[in-house]
Amino acid sequence: GAGVSQSPSNKVTEKGKDVELRCDPISGHTALYWYRQSLGQGLEFLIYFQGNSAPDKSGLPSDRFSAERTGGSVSTLTIQRTQQEDSAVYLCASSLDSGNLNEQFFGPGTRLTVL
């Protein structure tokens, strides 16, 4: 079946603009995660959804970042008033649920460039 998909694959924006990144998880997966990979850095956790609620938002770097998930499926990560330091690859992952034995399956990522 289809894996996790993300759109757009690339996004170039100007500093100060808002951007929306989309994630379509694997059908039936109730847990969804957003990570960020900046140049020279490892993957950094941003936020985790179980169903439509977000029990852990601890990784969101500032209040310019927000995310929502509707219908227990698609999730959108929104970055307002983008800054150059927001440039990174944003990865989405999903798992069957949040239990320890459930593998996280990753999408291809969205490469965000803020000019």
Next chain:
Amino acid sequence: AQRVTQPEKLLSVFKGAPVELKCNYSYSGSPELFWYVQYSRQRLQLLLRHISRESIKGFTADLNKGETSFHLKKPFAQEEDSAMYYCALKPGTASKLTFGTGTRLQVTL
């Protein structure tokens, strides 16, 4: 807070040579440890996890709680092993993964 350290950014070995990718962690509880791999132009995927105690593509990793390490090993490297490898930790009750900065393995002829 938990932390994962991968001291090598790049590891270059010859085909047929043994490989060891180092991973050390800090966490006060009982973590679950993983190795993820990203081949060129492919998405990040799970390679193996410590609780499975399995060998995948010839790779093994043993959790050493005394040394807080989870090094990835393979006795004979192959060209197709060239990729980016990430060690990751999942705290006992949390769902998120904490990743290291990754090691690029380059296998040359």
